Amino acid sequence: MSGGFDRATYFELIRVAGELRGAEAPAKDPLADLFCKAHPNMGNELAAFSEMPASSSTARVARGHALEAIVALAFAGLGGVRELKSFAAAGAQYDLLVGGAVLDPAWACVRNFLDLPADRDDVLVEVKATEGPITSQQVLRLCALISGPFAPSVGLGVLVCPSGATGHPTPGRRAPSLRQARLHQVLYEAKTGTPIVVLDQSDMDAFAVAGGLLRRLSFRRRELQQLHGLSEPIMEGPIEVDLPSHMTAAAEWLRAKR
Amino acid sequence: MALFDPRARLRAFTTQDWVAVQRVVQRGRFTLGQASAEHSLAAERLLAFLLCLEADELCQLYHRVYHVCEAHPIRTVPFRAGLPSVPFTCPECERVVERPDELSFDVECRIAAPDGVQVAVP
Numbered sequence: 001m002s003g004g005f006d007r008a009t010y011f012e013l014i015r016v017a018g019e020l021r022g023a024e025a026p027a028k029d030p031l032a033d034l035f036c037k038a039h040p041n042m043g044n045e046l047a048a049f050s051e052m053p054a055s056s057s058t059a060r061v062a063r064g065h066a067l068e069a070i071v072a073l074a075f076a077g078l079g080g081v082r083e084l085k086s087f088a089a090a091g092a093q094y095d096l097l098v099g100g101a102v103l104d105p106a107w108a109c110v111r112n113f114l115d116l117p118a119d120r121d122d123v124l125v126e127v128k129a130t131e132g133p134i135t136s137q138q139v140l141r142l143c144a145l146i147s148g149p150f151a152p153s154v155g156l157g158v159l160v161c162p163s164g165a166t167g168h169p170t171p172g173r174r175a176p177s178l179r180q181a182r183l184h185q186v187l188y189e190a191k192t193g194t195p196i197v198v199l200d201q202s203d204m205d206a207f208a209v210a211g212g213l214l215r216r217l218s219f220r221r222r223e224l225q226q227l228h229g230l231s232e233p234i235m236e237g238p239i240e241v242d243l244p245s246h247m248t249a250a251a252e253w254l255r256a257k258r
Numbered sequence: 259m260a261l262f263d264p265r266a267r268l269r270a271f272t273t274q275d276w277v278a279v280q281r282v283v284q285r286g287r288f289t290l291g292q293a294s295a296e297h298s299l300a301a302e303r304l305l306a307f308l309l310c311l312e313a314d315e316l317c318q319l320y321h322r323v324y325h326v327c328e329a330h331p332i333r334t335v336p337f338r339a340g341l342p343s344v345p346f347t348c349p350e351c352e353r354v355v356e357r358p359d360e361l362s363f364d365v366e367c368r369i370a371a372p373d374g375v376q377v378a379v380p
Contacts, residue, residue, distance in 0.1 A: 004291065004324045004331075004362035005301075007341070013290075017305035022267045028313040033338035210338060 008105075015105035018112065026113070026218045027233065032211035035079030035109045042208040045070050054131055067129040071160050072096055074207040075125065078214070080107025083122075094145060096125040099153070113214055115221070120155035120194075127160045134165035134198060139184040146194055157196035158217070164200035168231070171202065175229040185224060195221050202232065260316050260371040263378045267310050275299060276379045279307045283375045289322060290365040308367050312337065316375050320366040327351035334366060 005013060018031050026032060039045075049070060052063045068086070075098045076084055083099035099122040100107030111121050126142050128134055142157050159165065167180030178186060181198070189195045197220035206212030219233055228242065241251045262283075264271075271279075278299040282288065290308070294301040311317045319337035324330075328350045335342060341363065345356045355361065369375055 003329060004322065004364040006362050007358045010363040013302050013305060016302040017309055020268070020270050020302060020306035021309050022269055024267060024310070024313055030309055030312050030319065030338050034340055037340055210340075 011105040015108050015112075018109055026215045029113075029211075031109055032113060032214045032218075035106055035113070036211045036214040037077040037079075038208055038210050038212060039073045039077060042070070042073060045073065046204060046208060054129075060129070064127070064129040067160070067162075068095055068127045070204070070207065071125060071127050074213045075123070078107075078110050080104035080110060082107075094124060095127045097150075097154075098123040098125065110214065114156060114217055116155040120153055122150070122153040123156045123158060124150055124154045125158045125160065130161060131163065133163040133168070134159050134161045134181050136166065136181050136184050139165065139181045139188075139196060142196060143184065143188045146196075147192065155194060156217075157194065158199060159196065160199045160204070162201040162204065165198040168198060168200070169223075169229045171231050173231075178227065182224075186227070189224060195224060197221055197224065200231075259373045259376050261376050261378055262311060262314060262316055264310060264380055268306060271303070271307075273379075275303055275307075276377065279304065280377045280379070282307075283311075283369060283377065285369070286372075286374070287366070287368050290367070293367075305365060308365065311367075311375065315370065317370055318368045320368070322364045322366050324362045324364070325350060325355060326360050327353070331364075337365065 165181035167182035169175035
């Protein structure tokens with residue numbers, strides 16, 4: 001027999017090591033890459049989606065299906081995923097329900113990364129390929145689904161829309177106030193403890209790299225907690241600076257090799 | 259010599275753990291299984307330390323993949339890339355590996371700095 005640990009022991013070792021280690025910056029965490037694989041064809045799928053027209057109603061349906069397929073592919077890359085469902089039945093219709101195996105250490109790592117409670121670790125995903133951003137009503141609909149039929153099992157709601165959501169920061173434009181869709185996300189989390197995050201085009205682009213989905217979900221979650229109103233993490237190597245112009249001197253001194 | 263600073267990580271480490279990891283990183287290349295046995299340090303504790311070292315770009319980590327046919331690894335893949343998916347053909351015995359339980363794994367660590375890492379013990 002060869003050396004080394006069997007697969008189950010090996011993953012369990014990694015899980016325990018991750019918990020012993022404690023908090024790591026998501027941008028650097030090797031476990032994000034390990035437990036979030038990117039599908040080899042994701043780059044092409046994203047490029048094909050961005051070329052799709054939204055001119056007619058048939059074209060818009062095809063665009064919606066293409067985005068749903070991309071999102072399902074992205075979530076299927078998470079470690080320990082055992083459940084991936086999307087259907088319309090007697091109950092409420094939803095786009096994607098993602099769940100992991102309770103005893104799988106890979107899923108436990110994903111759960112820890114996203115701060116999902118152990119007893120409500122399913123993720124409910126709604127996909128909108130609309131040209132405009134997600135509205136307050138669409139956020140409220142997802143809130144109703146999570147509070148209703150999915151209350152016992154879902155610990156995170158995700159809305160995916162290339163145009164983001166109303167009230168959200170955009171690249172180069174900080175969101176200084178809390179309003180529209182973003183307000184409802186914050187209110188819902190404050191009331192129920194269940195976060196709802198919105199992924200936009202910049203987050204979708206990250207689906208093509210290992211760890212991308214996990215890191216963007218984690219970034220959006222923290223943005224909702226801190227409400228710093230930025231659309232991208234500010235990282236310059238190991239330094240993180242977010243200061244207004246009258247404090248430029250401190251930023252420059254920090255960047256300088258001292 | 260590169261300096262490792264645990265910052266807010268590894269709060270659960272005891273003085274004994276820190277002494278052990280300081281000894282482990284004296285070597286340029288080692289495996290998790292062997293180093294944890296040699297230095298009497300639990301494998302999960304050593305791996306927790308190595309994950310920090312990798313995140314700080316002070317070492318490179320790899321998965322060593324063993325097949326039942328040989329005592330030496332048949333593959334070494336970067337840690338972040340994940341374990342290989344089955345089925346694949348074993349380069350040693352040329353049989354198709356169909357089930358993951360035919361494989362076993364270990365972590366290989368290569369210290370990046372040629373003169374080693376100094377650990378700042380909190």
